[in-house]
Amino acid sequence: MAYQTESDFPTFANGDVAINLGAGQRYVLHAETLRRGSKFFAERLTEDQTPVPAKKGKDVQRIRWRFELVERPAADDTGPGVLEMLELNDKGHTVPHSRRCPPDVENGKMPNPIYDHYRRVLGALYAFTFDVAADDITEVLRDVLGLIEVGEYIGCVPMIARTIDLALVSQGVTLYRSISGNPVAWLSLSMRVQSEIVFREGVIHIVGKWNALSDQEKASLPAAAHEVCERKHTILDQAKAQIEHDIVKHYPPELERCADDGTRAYNRQNYGNDILNWLAVTLFKHWYAAALVGDKNRHAKDGGFWLYKVIAEGGDAYLTNVDQGAFHKRFPMSVKGGQVFAHHLSCMKEGVKQYVEPLLVNHSQLDVKAEGVKYLTCTEVNKHDLPWYVRDTTPFGGQPSNNGGFDEGIQGMQYYEEEYDNEDLYDDEPEPMPKRIKHTH
CATH class of the missing domain: 3.30.710 (Potassium Channel Kv1.1; Chain A)
Known part of the structure; x- marks a missing residue:
């Protein structure tokens, strides 16, 4: 022809x-x-x-x-x-x-x-x-x-x-803003046209909103997309549980009484010199325990976003001077003592930031701060997560591998899945575009 x-x-x-x-x-x-x-x-x-x-x-x-x-x-x-x-x-x-x-x-x-x-x-x-x-x-x-x-x-x-x-x-941003507002609908659409970018954005926002979504909304997702979102949520939830546990165990290093060689040097006077530091630790742990008991952690509708955000901000984001004043009404101290106490509390806040900072990384295309997004967007979506992606498991010059997938997990404080290669999700070169049929209305 x-x-x-x-x-x-x-x-x-x-x-x-x-x-x-x-x-x-x-x-x-x-x-x-x-x-x-x-x-x-x-x-x-x-x-x-x-x-x-x-x-x-x-x-x-x-x-x-x-x-x-x-x-x-x-x-x-x-x-x-x-x-x-x-x-x-x-x-x-x-x-x-x-x-x-x-x-x-x-x-x-x-x-x-x-x-x-x-x-x-x-x-x-x-x-x-x-x-x-x-x-x-x-x-x-x-x-x-x-x-x-x-x-x-x-x-x-x-x-x-x-x-x-x-x-x-x-x-551009109009699309990403719309996806954040209705990620379930957009994720379903992305499956129909196999859009990598829309799928990625949809998964990120759905995982971030997971606790706030109804069972009906989750059930409306295509089965393959639901599996990806649920798996990503589970991985993130396990990481958050580990991070919350690490914060509970955190103490300022200067309070430790074990030398590098394993020897211990301590006495009552030695501990007594750190009383204001211990009081600061006590106040922080009391505040943190109240947040956990009040389900403001990973079980909250926002997935713990508020808690992790204020910890990452530190400073006056929580346990402000007003809160410290209420503490001093029960446990009064001199002006100088209050200043030393405030310094130790500030150091405690700085020390725990390291745990939550990975959770505040934004992998969405949306400027979440400018848009006022109040959930986590730290989920990573790789090419291997695309339901339509088929990995070539045939070794060079050999037979297909029996390994039908990838092992996933969390190592240490990492909240994300391991990257199994450095393939760029969007590394395809654009194809030459032939002549165009004009849209008639």
Whole structure:
């Protein structure tokens, strides 16, 4: 078949498949191209499903298959409608009893978007790229969903996925803000077009919000995505438990009474010199115990975000001068003693920062501080976490490995999964873009 240009689309002179969507939207395309790119057409464009003989000689305009959109959603609704193959006689004419496309009288109204969705998806089968509505994220999402529904219906999502992914990512912070607001819906969408960036963002925000999500929201996730999120949450929760335990065990090193060689040097006077330091430790541990008992730790709806955040900030973020004043009402001391006490408390706060700082790392594309996000976004999502990622386990010159996965765990204070290689999640070079089908509304 000769190379087809965009200028010939959508009615090729030598096409053998006619598609009528209604409202004057008629296509004459090639069975070979449709079979190659669409599961829907591959199952229907067979020799045993048409009585029309193949083209011969100058008979280049004979239509061998006809399709009509016999059902379509309302202009303000979604869905691909029903594309049905018509019964033909041996001349290529439709038999009288065939179901036909219902009339669509626009009368000045906005045209049904389904026509434009079909136009762009069918064009993608010819490797023509297309535009996606880009005025705002709501319009982008509506347009993308329409394209996905048509793509899923005719079985050609891989042909349109890259363009959709690029259109979403081009929204920048608007997209990332929208994902943080509704990560469940966006994660489900990412599975339909295999968008690495949207999937990654969705998992990060879902894991951060895990304790606040309802069982119904979690159950609505695709099974493969749910497995990834639950696994990431479990890993993070185990790390937080270890970190909380490490804080409980923390003491300022100057209070220890064991020398480097293991010998111990202590007496009552020696301990007595550190009484104000011990009082500062006592106040901190009392405050921390109250936070744990009050479920402000990893069991909280925010996943412990508030607790870890104030510990990481230190200073006046918690146990302020007012709080210390209340302590001194019960345990009064001189002005100088109060100053020494405050210094030791400040050192204690500085000493525990190290434990929670990894939890406050942001791996999302969103500026969580500027957006006021109040949950953790420290989850790492690697290429191996993508449900559609297939790892080549065949050794060079050998047989496939029996190792079907990767061992995961936490080592020491690390809250994240080990990186098994340094593959960049987004290291693919962009493919050359062919001519573009313009978005018509």
